[in-house]
Amino acid sequence: MAFLAPWFLGGVALLGLPVWLHLLQQHKNTPLQFPSLMFFEKRTMTSTRQRRLRYIALLVLRLLLLLLLAIAFAQPYLDRNVPIVSGKRLKLLAIDNSFSMRRGTALDEAKRAALTEATGRAQVLSFGSGVREMGPLSDDPAALRAAVAAIAPGDERSSFAELARTARSIAEANRTPVELHVYTDLQKSSLPGRFADLQLPADAKLVVHEVGPKELANFYVESVRTPGRIFDPKTVRLQATVASVHTGAATKKVSVWVDGRQIHARDVAIPSAGRATVEFIGLETPYGWRRGEVRIDGGDAFALDDAARFAVERSDPRRVVLLRNARDNRSEFYYAAALEAAAGGAFRADVATTETLPNLQNAAYVVLADPGALSPALESSLREFVRTGGNLLIAVGPGTAVGNKVPVSGLALSGSRLADRAKELFATVAQRDQTHPVIEKMTGLETVKFYQLAQIEPGSAKVLARTASGQPVLLEQQEGDGRILVLASGLDNLGNNLPIHPAFLPFVERTAQYLSRQEESTQAVAVGETIELRAAADRAVTVEVLDAKGNRALSLDQAAKATSYQPPDEGFYEVRRSSGRQTLVAVNADRRESDFDRVDAETVALWQATGVAEAAPNTAGLPAGQKREPWPLWPYLLFLLAAITIAESIYATRYLTREEAA
Numbered sequence: 001m002a003f004l005a006p007w008f009l010g011g012v013a014l015l016g017l018p019v020w021l022h023l024l025q026q027h028k029n030t031p032l033q034f035p036s037l038m039f040f041e042k043r044t045m046t047s048t049r050q051r052r053l054r055y056i057a058l059l060v061l062r063l064l065l066l067l068l069l070a071i072a073f074a075q076p077y078l079d080r081n082v083p084i085v086s087g088k089r090l091k092l093l094a095i096d097n098s099f100s101m102r103r104g105t106a107l108d109e110a111k112r113a114a115l116t117e118a119t120g121r122a123q124v125l126s127f128g129s130g131v132r133e134m135g136p137l138s139d140d141p142a143a144l145r146a147a148v149a150a151i152a153p154g155d156e157r158s159s160f161a162e163l164a165r166t167a168r169s170i171a172e173a174n175r176t177p178v179e180l181h182v183y184t185d186l187q188k189s190s191l192p193g194r195f196a197d198l199q200l201p202a203d204a205k206l207v208v209h210e211v212g213p214k215e216l217a218n219f220y221v222e223s224v225r226t227p228g229r230i231f232d233p234k235t236v237r238l239q240a241t242v243a244s245v246h247t248g249a250a251t252k253k254v255s256v257w258v259d260g261r262q263i264h265a266r267d268v269a270i271p272s273a274g275r276a277t278v279e280f281i282g283l284e285t286p287y288g289w290r291r292g293e294v295r296i297d298g299g300d301a302f303a304l305d306d307a308a309r310f311a312v313e314r315s316d317p318r319r320v321v322l323l324r325n326a327r328d329n330r331s332e333f334y335y336a337a338a339l340e341a342a343a344g345g346a347f348r349a350d351v352a353t354t355e356t357l358p359n360l361q362n363a364a365y366v367v368l369a370d371p372g373a374l375s376p377a378l379e380s381s382l383r384e385f386v387r388t389g390g391n392l393l394i395a396v397g398p399g400t401a402v403g404n405k406v407p408v409s410g411l412a413l414s415g416s417r418l419a420d421r422a423k424e425l426f427a428t429v430a431q432r433d434q435t436h437p438v439i440e441k442m443t444g445l446e447t448v449k450f451y452q453l454a455q456i457e458p459g460s461a462k463v464l465a466r467t468a469s470g471q472p473v474l475l476e477q478q479e480g481d482g483r484i485l486v487l488a489s490g491l492d493n494l495g496n497n498l499p500i501h502p503a504f505l506p507f508v509e510r511t512a513q514y515l516s517r518q519e520e521s522t523q524a525v526a527v528g529e530t531i532e533l534r535a536a537a538d539r540a541v542t543v544e545v546l547d548a549k550g551n552r553a554l555s556l557d558q559a560a561k562a563t564s565y566q567p568p569d570e571g572f573y574e575v576r577r578s579s580g581r582q583t584l585v586a587v588n589a590d591r592r593e594s595d596f597d598r599v600d601a602e603t604v605a606l607w608q609a610t611g612v613a614e615a616a617p618n619t620a621g622l623p624a625g626q627k628r629e630p631w632p633l634w635p636y637l638l639f640l641l642a643a644i645t646i647a648e649s650i651y652a653t654r655y656l657t658r659e660e661a662a
Contacts, residue, residue, distance in 0.1 A: 001633070004075035011070035018062040061648040068644065072637040077630040089179040089205065090137070091122035092167060093144070095151050096184035098128040098158035099527070099593040103185070103302045106212030110183035111148050113209050117181050118144035123170070128156030129528045131166040137174075155527045155570045157590040158184065160607075161192035164200055171201035179205045180611075185212035186599045189592040195606070204611030208604055212596075213301065216246040220305035220594040221254075222275060224294045226283070228523040229313045231345045236283040240294040240308070242268060243275035245595045253297040254278050258290050258312075268296075289313045289584040291572050305594045309586035311523040311572060317348040318364040318516060323371055323378075325399055326353045330492035331369035334499035335508065342509035347516070354378060360385045365515035370397030370490045374407045382408045387480030391515035397490025401454040409477050409484045412457040416495075426451050430468035436476070438485070438510045439464055444503035452495035454488040461486070485511060517581065526590045530564045533575065546574040548587070 003009065093114045101107045114124070124134040124147035135147035163182065171178045178201060184190070186208065192198065200206060225239040242254060249272045255265040264280040283292075295307040320339060324331050336349035352358045354371045357378055366382065371394070374382070386392055386408065396406055401416035426449035432439050439445070445465065453471055461477040464485075475486040493499040498507070525531060533543040542560055545553040548571020554562060567573055567587045575583040 001076050001078055004077065006074055008073035008075075009070055011073065012067065014066050014070070015063055018059055018066070058648070058651055061644060061651060065641065065644050065648060068637055068641050072634045072641060076633045076637075078633065080631045088121075088176065090170070090174055090176045091117065091120055092125060092170065092178050092180045093117055093122055093148065094125040094127055094131070094163055094167075094180060094182045095148070096128075096158050096182070096190075097126045097151050097154045098187075098190075099155045099304070099589040100158070100185055100187055100596060101212065102153050102304055103596070104213045106185050107151075107153050109211040110209070111151060113211065114148045114181070114183055115145055118148060124148055124151075125163075125166065126151045126154075127158065127163045127166075128154045129159050129162065130156070131162050154568070155589045156568065157526075157528065157593050158187060158190040159192070160190045161197035164198050167204065168199070168201045171204065177201070177203035177205075179207065181207045181209060183209045183211055185596065186210050186604070187593070187595070188597045188599055189595055191599060191603070198607050198610060200607070200611035202611070206608040206611055208608075210598075215301065216596045216598075217244075218300050218302050218305070218594055218596060219244045219247060219250070219252060219270065219296060220302075220591060221294050221296055221308040222591050222594075224308045224310045224524065226292075226310050226312055226523075228311070229315060229346055230283060230285070231315065231317055233284045233314065234282050236281070236312075238264075238280045238283060238294075238310075239277060240280075241275055241277045242270055242296050243591075243594075244270050245273055245597070247300075248272050255295050255297075256280055256283075256292065257295060258283070258285050258292045283312065285312065285314050287314050287316075289582065291584070291586070302594070305589065305591065308588050309524070309570070309572065311584040311586040313523075313584070317345055319350050319362060320347045320512070320516075321358050321360060321363045321366045322349045322351045322369060323354050323358065323366065324351070324369040325372045326355060328370055328397070328399070328490075328492055330494070330499075331395065331397075331490065334493060334504075335367060335369065335491050338499070338505055338508040339512060342505040342512070347512055357381060360390065363390065365391040365393065365512070368392065368394045368407065370395055370399045370492065371407055372399040373403060379407055383479075386482035386484060389481040391482050391517070392484045393487070393511055393515060394484065395487045395489065395491045396454040396456065397492060397495060398452065401452075406454075406456065406486055409461070409479070409486060411459055411461060411475070411477065411486065414455040414457065416452055416454045425449075427453060427467045427469075427471070429465045429473055432465040432474075433462075436464050437514050438474075438507075442503060442506045442510060444501065445507070448496060448498050448501050448503055450489050450496045450498075452489060456486065456488050483515065485515065523584070524586045524588065525567070527568065527570060527587055528566055528590070530566055531573065531575065531585055532564055533562055542578040544576040546576070548572060 095110050095114055097107060101110065118124075118141055121137060121139050122144055123137045124144055126132050126134055134150055135143060138144055167178055167180050180200065220243060222241040222243040227236060230236045238256060240254060242252060244250070249270065251267050251269050253265060254268045256263045263283060266278055266280070268276050268278045270276045290312050292310045292312060293307045294310070298306060322332060322335060332349070332351050336351065339347050339349055347364060350358070354368075354374055360366065360381065363385075366385065382392065392408060394406060394409065396413070398416060400407065401413060403413055405411060405413055428449065429446050432445065434440055450467075450473065453467070453473065456472050456475065458472055458475060461475040463472045463475050465474040466472050471488075473488050475488070477484045477486065489495045489498070491499060498504050533545070543554075543562070544559055545565050547553040547567070548569050553565065553573070567585075570587055570589055573585045573587055575585060
């Protein structure tokens, strides 16, 4: 008998505990002197010998309980000889249908080769970044051939690690050795970072069928960088990187196309097995979302990576209404400049004083910069704006803190607190809600110095940031369909240094995106990467995704609950939100699939050897056709433990009852 975790046998030392409790801690009666025994009742004393016997029996049960518990945790097992299953292997036919298998006739070759092995008990798999079962285990050759024929070319990146993991799962579920046939172009980029992830199941046999053209030369568009939204088409900068592998130096024509119309074209010199970057200025497009491509002229046998998609949206800057009190010119200066710089021209500040009644129609959101007391007409207009879905940012400076409530939100105010120069020169943010969209990607907020903070009672509002003493710095309140963010200090660089701090630009940008409901999204991703569908605070917002063919990609339940989506194919995907906001995402195949460098024979041999590494030591010194297999004993110990526990409980209960009766 051996143990898988022998260090648990150290628990045997606990056997001394019941011995100490039973033998050394026996109850001793202390004699008491009485003048007369006439009032005592005569009773028969229990035999000391009988009490000792029951006492020792209970001790033995408890000792057995602890001993078996320690042994069970040590996981004992016995080696036993079992016959090796021979000639009964489960055959797995794994066909690589990743993006690189679209080159030439690689996928057709793989499927034709797999048909020759579609006999016996087998299962057909296709794999890219994940593994898909094309059908159940079957002995029917017709069903296996149909499963092979059903494999379609894909756009994913292949992963040998996922294939090995699936093979281990199938072998464990069926308790049968597998014979894994892999039909692939053997790209090096398919190997995982750790060789251990390629581990095959025990007794597995790996047969690699290399398919596809042998030449490796390829030119491709590696990446495209362009702003997601453009406002001045003449100043747009578009950067494209074109690369080559296993090629000589060459000059290629690189062109930019938008909605099927060529915008730019330029000859670019690409070094031998290198890359080159080309920049284009200007992108004249109509308003709305546009579908673009950067293309290089042919010159190799794989044309699918000679173009890369991108998506851009042209729009006018959205209007942000900034309301300030008539004496405050500094807030306008800092916030308007930061808004233009941080959001890349996506917003423009429409400044007015609180003495006027501004037009709030089509406003992205409203900023109240230390507004003080508002007129009833203005406050009513702002309340209606928020209730109907508008959003508001309120900076509570000293002019507002003298009141008894925050305008519009109604949060209670109890003045403002100046930093005590005798104790502290300023207050800083010590706690913040890392999950909130405004806070989660901001850095440096903890080093902003607040010299004056309004004393705001949170009430039903959510505190997003607070000082070490618990005083709120940033709060959010839901009002009707709108949101109100409240900053407990001003924007004028007097009560704090936020407007001149590096955290100010991220703060302005994140609040602008959040309050305008203009979700930050990526306009270009690789196949298999994640498209964010909704922010953490908008879990209930319905999101609809249309795939590259214009079909709905999500079920009704997914559209209501899913927070992200992984596109399986190249193309343009539309994300439509119930708020009316639409996003176009360009999806390209992972460009690591464009490098056709192959895995060397030595690495393949090492991979094949992982299937027999565990089985070889288990057959040494045994008759042919047999192997050693561990037989765990801990399940039986658990049943015995349960029986002893019940017996100990019953015996101890009866023993204590008799003692009390005595």
